[in-house]
Amino acid sequence: MTFDVNRVRAAYPALSDGFAYLDGAAGTQVPAAVIEAIAHAYRAGMGNVGGTFPASGRSGAIVAECRQALADLTGASPDGVVLGPNMTTLTYRLAEALSRRWEPGDEVVVSRLDHDANIRPWVQAAARRGATVRWAEVDLATTELPTAQYGELLSERTRLVAVTAASNVVGTRPDLAAIAAAAHTVGALVYVDGVHATPHIPVDVAAFGADFYATSAYKWSGPHIGTVVAEPALLETLKPDKLAPAPAGVPGRFERGTAAFADLAGVAAAVEHLAALAQAASGNRRDRVLTSMAAVEEYETLLFARMLDGLGAMDHVTLYGRAARRTPTAFFTVAGHTPRQVAGHLAARRVNVWNGDNYAWELAGALGLRDSGGAVRAGLVHYNDEADVDRLLAAVAELA
Ligand SMILES: Cc1ncc(COP(=O)(O)O)c(C=O)c1O
Numbered sequence: 016m017t018f019d020v021n022r023v024r025a026a027y028p029a030l031s032d033g034f035a036y037l038d039g040a041a042g043t044q045v046p047a048a049v050i051e052a053i054a055h056a057y058r059a060g061m062g063n064v065g066g067t068f069p070a071s072g073r074s075g076a077i078v079a080e081c082r083q084a085l086a087d088l089t090g091a092s093p094d095g096v097v098l099g100p101n102m103t104t105l106t107y108r109l110a111e112a113l114s115r116r117w118e119p120g121d122e123v124v125v126s127r128l129d130h131d132a133n134i135r136p137w138v139q140a141a142a143r144r145g146a147t148v149r150w151a152e153v154d155l156a157t158t159e160l161p162t163a164q165y166g167e168l169l170s171e172r173t174r175l176v177a178v179t180a181a182s183n184v185v186g187t188r189p190d191l192a193a194i195a196a197a198a199h200t201v202g203a204l205v206y207v208d209g210v211h212a213t214p215h216i217p218v219d220v221a222a223f224g225a226d227f228y229a230t231s232a233y234k235w236s237g238p239h240i241g242t243v244v245a246e247p248a249l250l251e252t253l254k255p256d257k258l259a260p261a262p263a264g265v266p267g268r269f270e271r272g273t274a275a276f277a278d279l280a281g282v283a284a285a286v287e288h289l290a291a292l293a294q295a296a297s298g299n300r301r302d303r304v305l306t307s308m309a310a311v312e313e314y315e316t317l318l319f320a321r322m323l324d325g326l327g328a329m330d331h332v333t334l335y336g337r338a339a340r341r342t343p344t345a346f347f348t349v350a351g352h353t354p355r356q357v358a359g360h361l362a363a364r365r366v367n368v369w370n371g372d373n374y375a376w377e378l379a380g381a382l383g384l385r386d387s388g389g390a391v392r393a394g395l396v397h398y399n400d401e402a403d404v405d406r407l408l409a410a411v412a413e414l415a
Contacts, residue, residue, distance in 0.1 A: 017294045018314040020400045026288065027398055035403035038367040039396035040183055040211060040344055042233045045281075049237060052284035056277040063273060074276045081279040082266075084286035087300040089209075089228055090219040091244035097269040098279065101241040102210050102229045103132040108269060109206070109227060109243060110136035112255040113175060119145030122172045124203075126151040127377045128160045128187055129179045133208035133229075134377060137177050146174070153381060158182070158338050160189040165197045173203040180212035180223065184375040184392055185336030186344035188212065195224020204249075210234055214396055215315060215342040217308040220244060235396075237285030238278040243269075292397055311397045318395055318404060319343030325408035331415045335382060335390060343395035349414050354388045357414065361391075364410040366403075368393045 024030050026046040036044055056077060062070035064078060082093040099105040117123075123141050125134045127150055141148050149168045154161055160178070169176070176198040181188045195205045207225035209218060214235040220228045226249060231241040250265035257268050286304065290296060293310035296303035322345055326332050331350040349357045354370035361368050371389040372379035379385040393407055 018292070018310045018397075019294060020314070020398070022294075023292060024398050024400065030398060033365055035366045035399070035406045037393040037395065037399065037403060037407060038369055039214070039399070040234070040392060040394035041369050041373070042239075043214065043236050043396055044398065045238070045285075046236055046288050048288055049281045049284045053238065053277045053281040056280040061276060064276075077276050077280045077283070078274065080283045084283040084300070085242050085244060088213070088218060088286050088289065088304055089230070089244050090221055090301070091228070092247055094247040095245045095250060095266060097243045097245070097250070097266040098274060099241050099243075099270060100275075101233075101239065102208070102231045102243075103136075103241075105241050105243045105269075106132055106206075106208075106229060107136045108255060108271075109253075110140040112253040112269070113204070114140035114144050114146070115254070117141070117144040117146045117174050120172060121146040121174045122149055122170060123147075123174060124149045124151060124165070124168050124176045124178075124198075126160055126178050126189075127153045127381055128158075128182050128185075128189065129177065129208060129375070129377070130183050130210065131374045131376045132210075133177045133179055133206065137175065137206075147172075149173075151178070153187075153378060155381060156337075158185045158187050158336050160187060162190045162193045162197075165194050169197055169201045169203065171201055173198065173201050175204050175206060177206045177208070179208040180218075180225075180228075181215065181342045182336075182338075182344075182375060182378065183211040184344065184346045184373050184378060184390070185338065186211075186341035186346075187336065187338035188216075188340040188342065191223040191225065195226075199224065211342060211344070214311075215308075216312050217305045219305075232282045232285055235285060236288055238275075238281040240275065240278050240282050242282075315343040315395050315397065315399075318399065318401065319345075321401065322393065322395065322404045322407065325404070326411065329412060329415065332411060335384075345393045346390045347393075348384070348390050349411065352414055354391045357391045357411070360414060361407065361410050364406065366393075366407050366410050368407070 029044040060070040082096040086093040209230040213230040290303035292307040296306040358370040
């Protein structure tokens with residue numbers, strides 16, 4: 016499969032600043048086509064939706080195209096695409112709506128692997144409803160989320176299983192299909208956090224077994240917009256709080272207030288960008304997205320091996336994250352330096368990385384890292400290249 020990283024990098028104006036952007040897991044840079052799509056939406060004349068004049072019609076078309084693009088990205092139905100400002104806000108909204116039908120003694124299953132945005136909204140909703148929270152634990156030796164434990168965790172009282180498609184720090188990709196199959200056997204719904212996974216793999220919500228799948232466009236070259244996709248018929252069963260005159264149908268009744276229309280044009284452009292990453296991709300946009308993301312996964316896996324081999328060969332570096340299936344995300348500490356100091360050292364050498372728990376708060380606690388400043392996270396996305404990795408390795412080597 017063809018993947019020309021130089022062609023890809025040329026699409027991103029920000030990459031010309033000379034920094035190695037290894038902070039993609041916290042938010043990616045944006046290609047010119049996305050910037051242009053947002054600017055074009057404003058330049059063309061912008062109106063609120065539902066009016067009689069052309070500018071209003073343009074906004075309506077942008078919303079429809081955004082839903083279609085996200086459907087093409089995830090394999091969902093456009094009528095099941097809920098749009099919002101970010102994953103956290105949408106997950107709280109869904110937790111509020113879903114938990115209305117929980118009874119005292121019902122159960123929800125969360126995982127210690129997850130970002131807190133797919134834990135706390137469920138824990139807090141469960142507390143309000145008198146439901147019990149059950150925890151899927153990470154095997155700390157392997158950083159896997161063992162599937163077998165779900166057999167013990169699930170019962171006929173389980174209403175919801177919340178699980179990530181990939182850890183945003185150690186990269187672990189749980190066996191979603193197996194977890195979802197077990198959850199569905201007891202009639203539970205499955206809420207999958209796809210925020211970290213989406214930029215790295217082909218996404219197919221049906222194959223994952225996700226009843227709800229959340230992702231945020233700013234993690235895959237788009238603007239700061241989030242979405243949760245679900246079957247429209249499932250959304251129909253939920254009644255979130257909404258304003259009296261606001262849309263009563265789905266997905267509109269989950270979307271509060273006026274949308275960021277220009278940014279939604281940027282989301283569609285970002286999906287187009289992903290679909291074109293592999294030059295050989297052909298067919299409809301869904302087909303091209305799947306082909307391109309498979310090429311991205313292959314490219315990133317090879318590049319990540321270079322990063323892991325390099326870091327793994329350094330005696331002063333401790334690597335966390337050993338899962339067999341993972342995203343290209345390294346989480347490590349450096350002897351004698353706090354994670355913040357390491358990140359500062361790297362920033363001075365024009366290498367952008369994150370330090371801390373990165374909101375993987377439960378996992379950082381389980382790994383014993385939460386109170387010592389977490390760890391350093393260096394992640395790859397499709398625009399990173401060998402030079403980025405080599406600069407990281409050279410700069411970390413200086414700290415020996
Ligand atoms: C795995 C994961 N889930 C959820 C979130 C929260 O996403 P948002 O910023 O869209 O609320 C993040 C953000 O870093 C993340 O990495």
